[in-house]
Every structure is written in C-alpha cells, then in structure tokens.
Amino acid sequence: MSDSSRTQLKKLLVSRYAYLVRRLERVTGSKDGAADALHETWLRLENANVAAPVANGDAYILGMASNVAIDQHRRERRHFHEDDVDALLELPDELADPERIVEARFKVEALKDILRGLTPRRRAILLAARVDGQLNREIAERFGISLRLVESELSTAIKYCLERMQESGDPYTGSRSGPRKF
Template sequence: MSDTSRAQALRKLLVSRYAYLAKRLERVTGSKDGAADALHETWLRLESANIATPVANGDAYLLGMANNVVIDQHRRERRHEHDEDAELLLDVPDELADPERIVAARRKVESLKDIMRGLTPRRRAILIAARVEGLLNREIAEQFGISLRLVESELSAAMKYCLKRMQETGDPYAGSTAGPRKF
C-alpha cells in the first residue's frame, strides 16, 4: 500500500467515524465547534500527509493527529493573545517621561551634587564607589588601602550627612538610600 493510499484510507475512516471522533475530541477541546475544527484541519493535513508505515489503529492515529491540531491551535491563540497584550502595553503612556518629573529629577541630582561637594574628598569617593559604582565594602577598602571598618564608618558618615542636608533642603524623598549595591 502506497503513502497516498494510506492517507486516502484514513480520510475515508475519518468520514465514516466522524461522529465518534468528534465526540472523543469534544472532551479534549471542550466544545463541539472546537472538535469539528480540529477534525476539519486533520482532513486537510491528511491530504498532504506522507504515511510511510501501515497504521494499525486508524481511530487512534486520527485522534492523535487531531489532538496535535488542537495543541497547535491553542499555541497559536496564546501567542496571538500575548501579541495583543504587548500592543496594549505599548499604548500605555510612560508616566516617568512626564516633563515635570524629568525637571524635578534633574534638580534633585544637581542638589545632591552640591551637597556631596561638602564631603571630604575621601568620603565623597567612597560614597560614589559604593552607591554609584556598586562596589563592595571589601573592594573599596582594597582600592583605598584602608580597613573595612573605616570604609563602613566613612560610608555611614557620608550617607548621614547627605540625608541630613537633603532633608534640610526640603526634599520629600530624602529617606530613600537605595542604590546599585552588592552587599
């Protein structure tokens, strides 16, 4: 039996056992329409299928093929839903791009730069190494040739000084001390 004749035999079996196969697929898809769509797609796939070996159980073969069709359809739908979600997110306005917020953030950075000029050069360098460059205290101690305890003390003093000065300038977010820090 040739590949095309095996496919034709399976198509004939699909037609003769359609009601049974649809009922079985209905359990998988959850709907009659979903089962009918899967069987229709299976019919179309059988038209171009190369079935090299004899099929022992035609019903099982057709149901397996239809199950694969259902899985493929489900994946396509999920991918499409994710694309729609991405498009919706692209339409959401960026609140951080508000011109007033940008100007306020730039002012805050300039204010912090001015405050940091009041630190001793070593404290300023340690603060920048810790909070801007994200270096570990151990790395800072090695870089400056000082003890780990002294790094911790200088960093603490620098943070307290900057926080106090920012609060004096009326910064409502002066309590935030977060930064790119690896502890």
C-alpha cells in the first residue's frame, strides 16, 4: 500500500471514528471492544500491504477491524484457565433469591410447553440455532434443506414462541438471538 493510501485511510479512520465504533459494536458486542479493535487497526494500517488503491475506505477499515476483533476474541478465549473458571463459579449469585428462582423455573416450564407446540423439525432448528449456537448454514447441511428454509423456519418458530409467551402474560422484550457472536 502506498504511503498516500495509508495516510488517507488513517485520516478516514480519525474523521469517521464515532461511526466506525458504532458499526463495530455489532460485531464485538461492546463499545470498548470496538474501540480496541479500531486502535489495533490503526497500528496495523502502518504495515498494511495492498497494491491496488482502496475504493471504499469505510469497508476496508471495517473489514480489517472486524478481523482484529475476531482475533482478539479468540486470544481471550484461549487465555481462560480452569482456575479462572472455578473461581468464577464459586462467586455467590446475588440475583439468585428464592422468588426469582421459582419465577425462572415457571418460565422455563412455560417455554418447554410452548416448544412442544412446534413441529419437531422447527423445534430442532430453533434449538440448534439459539441454544447450540449453530450457524444457519450448518443447520441447513444437518437437515439437508436450503438456507432460505432454515431462515424461514427459524423466523416462524421465534414468532410463535414470542406470541405464546406474551399470551401467557410474559411480556418478553429481550434479545431474539442466541450465542452466535463469532
């Protein structure tokens, strides 16, 4: 990459920093993670080696920063030791009062009843996506169906569950996604 391209990308990163952080928050899950990824991207731009001029600077920076964020996430996961996990598990749960536990158990039972109302395939797709964290592509391969059908079945299953939960008096407003960040 020529010095002028590097300079342009760095200027773009500085001038559009707030926008880029907001966009990266979706990838990292936090503003701090997005900021860290952009700072690392700034450093990597110094050594970037691209022969062609960059047509879309935002896309180039966001792609580079997304890769940085994924690398950081993988590094953090590797550095978790069993001792750390054991220490975290021994911390007392301040939110686990008996009333909340009973309420949570009722919600789990209600959700199990609702899940029984889904077709077996639709239930399996929902659990694979939202509990197991599988990607839609992996689910499509597992069931031998198209990606579009997985998306349709998943959407229908989520809508069905939300409607049944609301009918039962649970005004659930939380996230509709599962453990699928990276």
